[in-house]
Amino acid sequence: xxAAALQAEFARFMRLRxxxxxxxxxxxxxDEHLGGNERLSPVEQLEIYREQFFLRHTESLVEDFPGxxxxxxxxxxxxxxxxxxxxxxxxSHDLSELGAGLPAFIAARPGLEHRELLVDMATLEYSHxxxxxxxxxxxxxxxxxxxxxxxxxxxxxxLTDPGLRVHRSRYPVIALxxxxxxxxxxxxxxxxxxxxxxxxxxxxxxxxxxRRERLIYHDELERGAFALxxxxxxGAPLGAACETAAxxxxxxxxxxxxxxxxxxxEWAARGYVIDVIxxx
Amino acid sequence: xxxxxLGLPDLGVGVGLRVPHYRRLFxxxxxxxxxxxxxxNFMGVGGRPRYHLGRxxxxxxxxxHGVALGIxxxxxxxxxxxxxxxxxxxxxxxxxxxxxxxxCGAGGAHLHDLLPLPFTRELVRTVADRARAVEDAxxxxxxxxxxxxxxxxxxxxxxxxxxxxxxxxxxxIGLLFDVNNVFVTAYNHGLDxxxxxxRVPHERIVQIHLAGHSNxxxxxxxxxxxxxxxxxxxxxxxxxxxxxxxxxLVEWDDKLPELEVLLAEAERAKMERQRALEARARSGSTxxxxxxxxxxxAARARPGAVTPGDGGWHQGGPRDAAAASxxxxxxxxxxxxx
Numbered sequence: 049x050x051a052a053a054l055q056a057e058f059a060r061f062m063r064l065r066x067x068x069x070x071x072x073x074x075x076x077x078x079d080e081h082l083g084g085n086e087r088l089s090p091v092e093q094l095e096i097y098r099e100q101f102f103l104r105h106t107e108s109l110v111e112d113f114p115g116x117x118x119x120x121x122x123x124x125x126x127x128x129x130x131x132x133x134x135x136x137x138x139x140s141h142d143l144s145e146l147g148a149g150l151p152a153f154i155a156a157r158p159g160l161e162h163r164e165l166l167v168d169m170a171t172l173e174y175s176h177x178x179x180x181x182x183x184x185x186x187x188x189x190x191x192x193x194x195x196x197x198x199x200x201x202x203x204x205x206x207l208t209d210p211g212l213r214v215h216r217s218r219y220p221v222i223a224l225x226x227x228x229x230x231x232x233x234x235x236x237x238x239x240x241x242x243x244x245x246x247x248x249x250x251x252x253x254x255x256x257x258x259r260r261e262r263l264i265y266h267d268e269l270e271r272g273a274f275a276l277x278x279x280x281x282x283g284a285p286l287g288a289a290c291e292t293a294a295x296x297x298x299x300x301x302x303x304x305x306x307x308x309x310x311x312x313x314e315w316a317a318r319g320y321v322i323d324v325i326x327x328x
Numbered sequence: 329x330x331x332x333x334l335g336l337p338d339l340g341v342g343v344g345l346r347v348p349h350y351r352r353l354f355x356x357x358x359x360x361x362x363x364x365x366x367x368x369n370f371m372g373v374g375g376r377p378r379y380h381l382g383r384x385x386x387x388x389x390x391x392x393h394g395v396a397l398g399i400x401x402x403x404x405x406x407x408x409x410x411x412x413x414x415x416x417x418x419x420x421x422x423x424x425x426x427x428x429x430x431x432c433g434a435g436g437a438h439l440h441d442l443l444p445l446p447f448t449r450e451l452v453r454t455v456a457d458r459a460r461a462v463e464d465a466x467x468x469x470x471x472x473x474x475x476x477x478x479x480x481x482x483x484x485x486x487x488x489x490x491x492x493x494x495x496x497x498x499x500x501i502g503l504l505f506d507v508n509n510v511f512v513t514a515y516n517h518g519l520d521x522x523x524x525x526x527r528v529p530h531e532r533i534v535q536i537h538l539a540g541h542s543n544x545x546x547x548x549x550x551x552x553x554x555x556x557x558x559x560x561x562x563x564x565x566x567x568x569x570x571x572x573x574x575x576x577l578v579e580w581d582d583k584l585p586e587l588e589v590l591l592a593e594a595e596r597a598k599m600e601r602q603r604a605l606e607a608r609a610r611s612g613s614t615x616x617x618x619x620x621x622x623x624x625x626a627a628r629a630r631p632g633a634v635t636p637g638d639g640g641w642h643q644g645g646p647r648d649a650a651a652a653s654x655x656x657x658x659x660x661x662x663x664x665x666x
Contacts, residue, residue, distance in 0.1 A: 051451055052402035052434070054483070058443070059434035083480035085518065087546040087629060093479035096547070101439055137437035141368055141396035141409060183374035211375070262376050 054081060061098060065134045068095040105133050108143045112177050113150065115169045115221065118228030119162065128154070144181055147174050164250075168217040169225065175213040175257040176264055182211035185322045193316070193324060200326045202287035206280045207323035211259035214269065214277050218250045222266045260319055267318065272297040272304050273311045277320070330531040332572050334502050336423055336469060339575040341597045342391065345384055348584045354383050358591060364577050365420070367394040371412045385420065391535070391575070392422040393504070398432030399462070399472065400445040400455050410465045417468050424469040424534055426504040429455065429492055446481035447491035456498035463501055471502030471534050476512040476541075476550035488513065489527040502534035505571075507563045508556065508579075512541055512548045514627040521627045522620050525563055530571040538564055538597060539579040545630070553582035555593060559626035561600050565614045566623075568604035576601060 049057075061074050068074035069091050078090035088096075106129050110117060117125045136149045151170040160166060196204060254274035256267040269277065275296040279289035290308070294301045315321045340361030345353075363384055370377050384390055394413065397405050417425055430442040445451050455472075463470035474492050486494070496503050505528060514521035538561075540554030556564075556578070568574065578593045607614045615623075 049483075051400070051446060051448065051454070054446065054481075055402050055431055055434040055443075059437055059439060062439050062441075063437065081482055083482055083517075085480075085516075090479070093547075096478040096549075097441065097443065100441060104440055138440060139436055139438055141432075141438055141440075142371070143368075143440060144372075179375075181372040181375040181377060183372070184378070185374075259375070262379060 049081070058094075058097075061094060062101045063134055063137055064098065065102075065130055068098050102130060102133060105138065105143075105146060106130075108146050109150070112144070112147050113170060113173045114232055115173055115225035115228045116150075116166060118232060119166060119169060119224075128157070128160075131157070144177050147177065150174065165219045165221070168215075168219050168221045171215060172217065172221050172225065172257065175215065179211040179213060179257055179259040179264060182209075182259060184211075185209060187319055188316050188322050188324075196324055196326055203285045203327060205283065205285050205325045205327070206289075206321045207325060208277070208281050209258065209319055209322050212281070212320050213257045214274055214281065215255055215257065216274060217253050217255070220251050220253060222253075222255070256320065258318060258320065265318075270307070270311075272299055272307060276304065276308075276311065277315070330529075332531050333534050333574060334469060334532060336502065336534045337575070338573040339389060339391070339423070341576045341578070341594050341601065342389075343578050343590055343594050344580065345388075345390075346581065346584060349587050349590070350380055350383075352587045354380075356587075357387050358587070360388055360591075360594070362389040362391050362575065362577075364391045364393050364579075367392045367413055367416055367425070368396050371416055381419070390420040390422060391577075392417060392420055392425045393473075393577075394425065394427040395442065396432055396438070396440070397427035397462070398430065398438075399427060399458050400429065400451055401431035402434045404458050405462060407465070410462055414466050414468075417466060422468060424471050424502060425466050426471040426473055426502075426535065428473045428475050429495070430475050442475045444475060444477035444479060444481075445491075447484035447486040447488060449485065452486070452491060452494050452498065456495045459495065459499035459501050463499070469502055469534070471504045472496070473504035473506050473537065474509050474513075475506075476509040476516075476548075478516055478547055478549070480517050487527070488519070489524050493527070493529045493532075496529060496532045501532075503528060503532045504535045504537060505533045505567060505574075506537035506539070507567055508537065508539040508541060508560050509550060511557075511560050511563060511627055512550050515543075515548045515629055518629070519627075520624055521559075521563055522566065522623055525566050525570065530567075533567070533571045533574050536564065536567060536571075536574050536576045537579050538576060539581075547629070551582055552579050554580075556596075557626075559623045561596070562615060562619060562623050564597070565600055565604035565607075566620075568601055569608045569613055569615075572608065573601070573605055 057077055061068055061077065064071065064074070074094060075091045078094045082090035082093055084090035084093060109129050120128060132150060132153050136153055138146050151167050151174060154160065154163065154166050154170055254269040254271055256269055256277070258265050258267060272293060275293035276289055278296070279292040280286070284292060290301050290304055294304045297304070312321070342360055342362035342364055345363040345365050365381065370381050372378070381390070397409070399405060413425060428442045429445060431445060432441065432443065433439045445455070459470060459472060472492070472495070474488065492503060510521050510524045513519060514524060538556045539550065539552045540556055542549045542551040542553065576597050578590065578597055580590055580593070603614050
């Protein structure tokens with residue numbers, strides 16, 4: 049077996065969920081290729097690496113998803129995360145991308161209690177990770193804004209800050225996350241009893257997660273503003289974005305248009321919009 | 329003839345730049361010869377990690393050390409990854425970039441570990457070719473570090489010091505020599521750590537790493553979570569006596585102590601280094617035959633001789649994570665990550 053084939057087989061064993069010392073394939077592989085010594089058999093040596101694979105990645109996910117862990121509790125968290133790591137292997141050198149697939153994994157996983165709440169929380173928490181390391185971009189140049197001809201706005205595209213994500217959540221996950229993190233950190237003001245779950249009745253919210261300088265903000269959004277921002281972030285020119293947003297927000301283009309000036313001012317002030325691109 | 333340290337500068341003694349020390353380090357700015365960053369923690373194109381890197385660069389010389397290149401893996405390191413390393417190096421102005429003699433994944437999976445390589449001729453050629461290509465792409469000197477390992481391969485045909493020495497020679501790159509890893513590997517595989525230190529190509533050592541570890545009796549895990557043990561300090565002096573003055577880093581990645589404890593460990597490194605350099609200047613040694621034998625004896629496994637550990641380890645250090653360091657912000661809806 050050449051090095052590449054050996055490594056491929058080794059890597060496969062790293063992601064098996066159960067102790068390799070009880071796995072006949074792993075034992076055979078280890079006996080054939082690994083040395084072992086008088087203290088550890090070959091498969092016990094291999095098991096050191098498999099165990100560390102799960103410990104290291106679990107620890108990273110614990111850091112990134114404290115609210116999700118707080119909802120699930122230790123046993124269910126372990127179950128979910130170990131299944132995730134076994135089924136969705138990390139592919140990036142960047143550990144901060146490890147949880148990128150977790151919201152979708154939760155959404156598709158059968159038998160989970162409070163699934164919608166879990167998806168909302170995982171989505172919020174991964175947004176924190178994403179905006180935290182997003183590139184810094186210069187703010188919108190007011191002169192460039194002033195130079196856009198009146199009749200060009202309909203086909204103009206708004207370029208948004210890479211440190212911006214918009215969400216529609218079904219549960220008040222921002223407040224819940226604060227409570228769970230405070231409880232985890234032993235904050236004296238945190239409730240002493242476990243946070244009751246489901247934490248709240250469904251309470252749909254629209255909000256932006258946005259990094260401004262070194263702060264991460266949760267900004268409440270009106271439904272129409274959320275729909276429009278979402279369409280703009282999908283790359284639609286402003287005119288088409290308004291139509292899409294009006295449909296999604298179940299309102300008229302005219303009603304949406306009436307709010308546009310106010311929203312745009314707010315977005316520019318917060319730094320959501322960093323450029324306006326007008327194509328001929 | 330190869331120049332000592334491949335002609336690269338001796339920076340003195342430094343410490344790893346780690347998130348829990350940011351507040352005090354940037355407020356107090358204690359004198360440090362250099363700080364080492366984990367490249368992958370700063371390879372994003374912006375955000376808070378780059379902000380903190382900028383703060384470090386205001387005061388300190390920064391050296392880049394990576395944990396994800398996987399130079400001995402089934403595929404060559406991705407060009408895009410190397411390009412990002414290069415981009416970071418233009419910002420840090422690091423005198424060299426380093427990573428490990430290891431592999432990190434296969435079949436598209438990145439396992440985020442420094443997995444051991446079989447010491448074969450095939451991999452000497454592969455790793456050397458790739459190392460030369462990486463150095464060319466980076467545009468700065470490149471070095472590879474010997475890793476700790478917890479297993480050996482039946483297919484290995486070279487001793488570890490032969491393997492890393494041959495690759496370094498063939499690729500004409502530097503060695504980042506981790507003295508603690510020599511001890512850990514010697515303990516885990518019954519090697520002679522003194523022989524290991526004596527047999528590597530000393531003129532290629534451009535940097536040294538020192539760290540603590542966790543002894544589980546049956547094996548040692550390279551946890552970077554405590555002080556350097558005395559036999560490793562002895563091996564360090566032996567290395568300096570052979571290699572001369574080499575930039576030395578104290579690694580501490582888990583169970584991080586207060587900053588002054590880390591700085592005291594760096595001070596100890598300076599003292600041990602000075603002792604070794606003085607002995608070298610008079611063509612002597614700080615270690616007699618009995619002391620060398622004591623190092624070998626310490627590296628002989630004794631199941632039952634256990635130092636506490638939590639079983640996990642952080643080769644490469646904790647990353648600058650969003651959620652771990654999030655605190656309530658100064659505005660009602662903001663959360664600061666400081």
